[in-house]
Amino acid sequence: MKVLIVGGAGFLGANLVRYCLAQPATEVTVLDSIEPRLHATIGNLADVRSRIRFIRGSVLEDADLAQALPDQDIVFNCAAQTSHSLSMQDPLFDAVQNCIGNLKLLEGLRRLNPGATVVYASSSTIIGGSAEAVIDEEHAERPLDIYSANKGAAEKYYRIYHRAHDLKTVALRFANLYGPYGKESPEFGFVNYFIHVARTGGEIQIYGDGAQTRNIMFAEDAAAAMWAAARTPGLLGEAWFAAHEEHLSVAEIATAIVRAVGSGSVANVRWPDARRRTEVGSVRISSNRFRSLTGWAPRYSFQAGLAKVLAAKSLFVPA
Numbered sequence: 001m002k003v004l005i006v007g008g009a010g011f012l013g014a015n016l017v018r019y020c021l022a023q024p025a026t027e028v029t030v031l032d033s034i035e036p037r038l039h040a041t042i043g044n045l046a047d048v049r050s051r052i053r054f055i056r057g058s059v060l061e062d063a064d065l066a067q068a069l070p071d072q073d074i075v076f077n078c079a080a081q082t083s084h085s086l087s088m089q090d091p092l093f094d095a096v097q098n099c100i101g102n103l104k105l106l107e108g109l110r111r112l113n114p115g116a117t118v119v120y121a122s123s124s125t126i127i128g129g130s131a132e133a134v135i136d137e138e139h140a141e142r143p144l145d146i147y148s149a150n151k152g153a154a155e156k157y158y159r160i161y162h163r164a165h166d167l168k169t170v171a172l173r174f175a176n177l178y179g180p181y182g183k184e185s186p187e188f189g190f191v192n193y194f195i196h197v198a199r200t201g202g203e204i205q206i207y208g209d210g211a212q213t214r215n216i217m218f219a220e221d222a223a224a225a226m227w228a229a230a231r232t233p234g235l236l237g238e239a240w241f242a243a244h245e246e247h248l249s250v251a252e253i254a255t256a257i258v259r260a261v262g263s264g265s266v267a268n269v270r271w272p273d274a275r276r277r278t279e280v281g282s283v284r285i286s287s288n289r290f291r292s293l294t295g296w297a298p299r300y301s302f303q304a305g306l307a308k309v310l311a312a313k314s315l316f317v318p319a
């Protein structure tokens with residue numbers, strides 16, 4: 001089985017590389033531009049470098065796609081602009097990465113490898129604020145920031161390329177991943193950032209009372225979901241929520257981290273205006289459809305995932 005992981009040096013991608021390498025008879029290629037604005041680093045692949053084919057290149061470049069795409073059985077796309085706040089500061093950069101980048105990949109597949117299965121890592125934030133007690137695939141899409149709008153647009157490209165060109169596409173909507181190979185910076189996933197702050201003895205600042213709930217999931221469980229998605233033809237052409245059913249308040253998450261790490265503290269602060277305007281509120285996601293179609297289920301509770309991340313040697317990319 002030949003597998004290409006686009007964005008494989010990033011947080012989710014680096015976890016997916018390890019997951020794929022653990023599967024029998026799997027050859028892994030990574031295409032990654034090591035984008036400096038996303039704090040990307042080849043260091044995330046250091047210990048597996050000799051076991052993969054690595055192409056330093058961009059999904060935006062036809063020549064790089066021509067090197068990477070032919071002969072692959074599965075293409076996982078984890079490459080993206082991944083900061084909500086950067087998408088508001090530089091919406092054009094976000095659109096190039098999150099819209100044009102996905103169109104380039106789909107066009108490349110149409111030309112060079114139309115038989116491959118392509119799994120796109122999308123985001124639960126494409127729906128914006130939650131209008132229902134439980135969110136599933138029927139929920140309306142009213143994104144609150146440019147990143148989420150563009151991730152939602154890209155999902156539709158995958159759907160269209162399936163319908164119009166018979167490409168084998170599937171999109172998975174993830175929410176709040178944490179785990180090794182993440183980033184210390186507050187601009188990216190908040191759980192990894194909270195862990196970093198606690199480990200360095202700092203104060204985790206929660207906006208408002210922290211009562212807003214989030215589904216959170218260990219990155220290895222997300223990697224397993226991508227692998228399961230690539231092997232389930234019944235998913236093709238659609239987008240599916242792949243989240244842990246565990247949903248905790250932001251305050252509970254911060255407190256659990258401080259307790260597990262054994263250092264750091266938690267404080268409540270006023271909402272910064274820019275963050276308040278893009279805040280999604282309480283979210284509770286159901287992945288029942290994805291689970292019943294694939295048999296996938298997350299393996300790690302928050303407690304178990306936290307213990308594993310704290311034991312990991314390669315933790316986070318410095319801010």
Ligand SMILES: NC(=O)c1ccc[n+]([C@@H]2O[C@H](COP(=O)([O-])OP(=O)(O)OC[C@H]3O[C@@H](n4cnc5c(N)ncnc54)[C@H](O)[C@@H]3O)[C@@H](O)[C@H]2O)c1
Nearest residue numbers: 007009010011012033034035040058059079080121174177
């Ligand atoms: N981390 C989360 O909590 C989370 C939640 C929901 C969805 N997602 C989605 O999962 C995917 C992976 O997220 P992540 O947290 O690993 O992000 P990340 O920023 O850690 O990794 C992104 C990787 O993509 C690479 N990249 C960027 N532009 C590229 C290009 N043009 N060509 C090739 N490589 C490029 C970067 O160098 C980086 O290594 C993204 O699509 C993101 O939207 C992540």
